[in-house]
Amino acid sequence: MASPESGSVIDVMVCLATVTPPRLVNVQVPAQATVADAVRASGLLSGLDLTIDTCRLGVYGKRKTPDAALHARDRVEILGALIADPKTARRRRVQKVRATGTREGLKWLRNEAPPKDDVLE
Template sequence: MANPEPIDVMVCLATVTPPRLIHVQVAPDATVADAVRVSGLLEGGDLAIEACRLGVYGKRKTPDAPLHARDRVEILGPLIADPKTARRRRVQKVRATGTREGLKWLRNEAPPKDDVLE
């Protein structure tokens, strides 16, 4: 039985600006982690495969997910801020400005307990 032909995939490191994109060839039964290792994008850096978020065409994947021909593997760094906390801060900032948009949020709500009204 002949060796199956390797498949072409792209690996994108999206943690730096501008993103780096590399074309690699991997075995037909390769996983997302295999493509990242073959690309060499994480070598010499402070990121490890376990610490990164991985995806294929913007959809989150595990390192052991299988690849298909012409997939684009994306390496995303760890989250810098918790999305819920960041949204709370943005809403509090809008509320604090006293604009009409900020006041809309205050309708039908009691003031937060940590606010002191005197």
């Protein structure tokens, strides 16, 4: 393993965080490498229906473009597509709580706007 001061190679961890259990791979890339270079070097996308252009990429949880520069000991994360739309999932949870008739569900009903077919004068 070369030291980061030498400038030739840096160590980077690549994490595949999809529905399947996460997989981590340590790779060495040139000091001027980009996020896409690290993903290609890891080989994690081979055999999957994901490509660098279709998946979301990040470094330590921050969204990055494939041409973003890397630093020594960065963790590149490959994120798959969302399973469910967050807004739809929240609506379902709220409707479920409202249907139970609990105090929390009633609180949401108090703040609800009147139906559009009601005429307010």
